[in-house]
Amino acid sequence: MDVDIRINGCEGIPRMDVVGHADPYVILVITAPDGKQQFRYKTEVDYNTADPCWDEEISLRNVPPGTRCFFQIIDKDQLVRHDDIGTCELLIQPDACHEVKGCDNTSNAACSTKSNSSSRRSSSSSGSCALGRLSVSGAAATVTQSTAAVGTATVVAAATAAAWEQKQGSGSGGEGNCWNLRLPIRPAKSVSSRAGLLLLTVRCQPANRPQGPLEHCGPVRFRVSVSTVAGVLTGHTDEDGWLAYAAYKLRLAGVRKFFSEGATQHWNEKYDKARMIFHSSTMMAAVQAQHAVLYADNGQAKFRGTLRCGGDLVSLLHGGVRAAQRRYYTYCLLEDGSMCFSETGAAFFSDFMSKHAMHAGCADKVVFAGEFCLLPPGMPPVFPHPAASTSSSPSTHTPPPAVITAAQAAADAAAATAALPSAASNSRCRSPAPTDGSSSSSSTTTTANGAPSSTTTNGASTTSGGWTLVIDNNSGTYAPTEALLPALKGLLEYNFPGLQVEVVGAGEKARLEAYHARIPSRVKAC
Secondary structure, rough: OEEEEEEEEEEEEOOOOOOOOOOOEEEEEEEEEOOOOOOOOOOOOOOOOOOEEEEEEEEEOOOOOOOEEEEEEEEEOHHHHHHEEEEEEEEEEEEOOOEEEEEEEOOOOEEEEOOOOHHHHHHHHHOOOOOOOEEEEEOOEEEOOEEEEEOOEEEEEEEHHEEEEEEEEEEEEEEEEEEEEEEEEEEEEOOOOOOOOEEEEEEEEOOOOOOOOEEEEEEEEEEEEEEEHHHHOOOOOOOOOOOEEEEEEOOOOHHHHHHHOOOOOOOOOOOOOHHHHHHHHHHHHHHHHHHHHHHHOOOOOOOEEEEHHHHHHHHHHHHHHEEEOOOEEEEEEEOOOOOEEEEOOOOHHHHHHHOOEEEOOOEEOOOOEEEEEEEOOOOOOOOOOOHHHHOOOOOOOOOOOOOOOHHHHHHHHHHHHHHHHHHOOOOOOOOOOOOOOOOOOOOOOOOOOEEEEOOOOOOOOOOOOOEEEEEEOOOOOOOOOOOHHHHHHHHHHHHHOEEEEEEEEOOHHHHHHHHHHHHHHHHHOO
């Protein structure tokens, strides 16, 4: 089946420190019926609160019967080991009875639930497919919903219908059931009081594609951290003119789908600057500290959100324009699916703040690394793609000058800014799992080769207004192989449907220089 899980938040998290409230986050571990871990997800941290709100979505496809979802709620501490708050567990099993059942902690035997709302639940499910019994495990505790309580100590959290609000919905693949859950958290040993409630929305529906391995298909979460100190060094400013340098962290889905071996690109031992860093513990510590500062997750000077398609990415980066100029970015794709990147440039501090070793936190291996820029619709290619000419007839095009004029650069930036509304109007390609049980108006489907299609379930276009992401493997530090560029293209198209992706090999010097020439800050200080 296909399962969408929204981790909404918690209520009543206990105070974990002497000063202030907790800084909670959730780790979700998906385990297959055979006990093998299939997927791991970590939410962002919500700081200094007893009632955190994450509102993070996980869309899973081809979920086998008997899959377990284990939720661990943790309090982040800055200087010491993080504290366990408690756990919950969700068992997803399909059958035809349309009942919500408890699960015994010790025997894992299903316990039938009886309540006055059974008939309402049964009638709301009538006429739908045999979609699922959701068994939830946790501590026996009182659930303050309609002042009803969870059953006995051996019947786990949310075992009674009073803990559930089941609603009928339909998804892209057909009819489905949607539940809003309030799960009592089983307190950790160090927690003497109740650990509060975990708030989830879970939607199950029949799989809409051929059977295969469990697959995480998004949506993409992002976090932007802003450093004033780095802004002073680089001279970068935000939209309001304040000195600020932004570091972006995206959490991509399906990395193992396209890079089955994970992080295989070792740092380049032939590159002298890489040797200076990786052969010196002092240099590595300094670069790792730089990474920690730029990507700091301390609840300050950052914002978060969800990217559902290419239009969202274009909008997030303002079309790749800052201070009335188009910009280039360096990136690293890491083992955990994180894509870390920031603006780069030829100026010393812009280059220093965007080193690939910094983005990777001095990881020995990465999945991929390079640079990218956004190309607005209607902007002609600055140099012909190799496919545009045949090998028998050499190109008659002349490479562009080293850098375009200031007037041309300003015109390019104006064109990109003017094209932003076209991306924004197409930026609702994938709808979140609804919290009210209603059906999603759109979804992402795939073609036979796994690439996203360009229409939603209601026939609306998911194009990103004609924008193109031009991305390469131009990294001296990691020097990823050009043979994996098609996999990178597939991964980005998978996560950002509608966005055109053009890959350029680092060996294609003329094409790279042509794209650099259209962005003056990439070629010289501005």
